Amino acid sequence: MKTDHVDTILAQWKAQRPDLDCSPMGVIGRVGRAKQLMTIRVDGVFKQFDLSNIEFDILASLRRASEAVTPTELYQTLMLSSGAMSTRVDGLVKRGLVERQASEIDRRSCLVTLTTEGLVLIDKVVEAHVDNEREMLSSLDDNEQAQLAALLKKWLMANE
Amino acid sequence: MKTDHVDTILAQWKAQRPDLDCSPMGVIGRVGRAKQLMTIRVDGVFKQFDLSNIEFDILASLRRASEAVTPTELYQTLMLSSGAMSTRVDGLVKRGLVERQASEIDRRSCLVTLTTEGLVLIDKVVEAHVDNEREMLSSLDDNEQAQLAALLKKWLMANE
DNA sequence: TATTGTTATACTCTATAACTATA
């Protein structure tokens, strides 16, 4: 029976603390380990377009949105501080990927929108990103992928 | 049919980019989202013991190891730079949780070991940690947890 | 008074590379 890295850790705990049932680590440890390895490969694609993970998330949020988005919505959705979001948006503005437009109804506020250049870029990046993800999952067949998504979704619906 | 956060994102992509098959996001996005939420709760327990995630990993590595561990082994296992590991070990030494012992065979090297205090602490933390993880998984039954672990393990064996 | 968004500050964490001592 083949093993992964988490099996090794579980065996070590079993040897040192046989009184402890570490089986939850077999689930949560693997979620963390998988995420870690997936992140490296996902970020590799973003890096090809000179984007960080968060910059991708901002551009993708703007691309997905059917209505205009404010900085407040962005930092709340992406779980960043308002200050951090200002800094990030600044960087994207400097690169000509997004613009700030004054709000017509609330003069304290603004709307962050993609420039044409930003739209073209995020559309390219998303395509490369999804292709990369599909390739990353090729070690599981369609049924296994669906099962995995369904189990995680069940957990998420109870915990998010 | 109930939905989670990833369903929302998938629906938005479907609306804006109907040409794009984003189904891989349904898997990888959920792994990431689950990891994100799990991390918050896992770190909550570590924080109760005034430990960071990495400090826990160092203490746990030492506790699990059957033989003495060098800083080099630690930073390679935990994927940190040597400098970062030195800083981390320093902090744990200052708190009396680990000690550096000169190696008897290689005088450039040292062995990092748990103090009695460190051993007592990590044993307590691991117990609280596993209890917390078990509670976090209570929305899945034993069979579902096993399935989830098995699917992730299959992916990990092909990708790590 | 409360809220939106920006700016300024300080902090945490890290990688890099220079460095010491030893192999």
Added chain:
DNA sequence: TATAGTTATAGAGTATAACAATA
């Protein structure tokens, strides 16, 4: 020469809070 580990430096990224403008 190469390696183990430490130290010093600099950089990235962040939260916090003060701030200005508007609600």
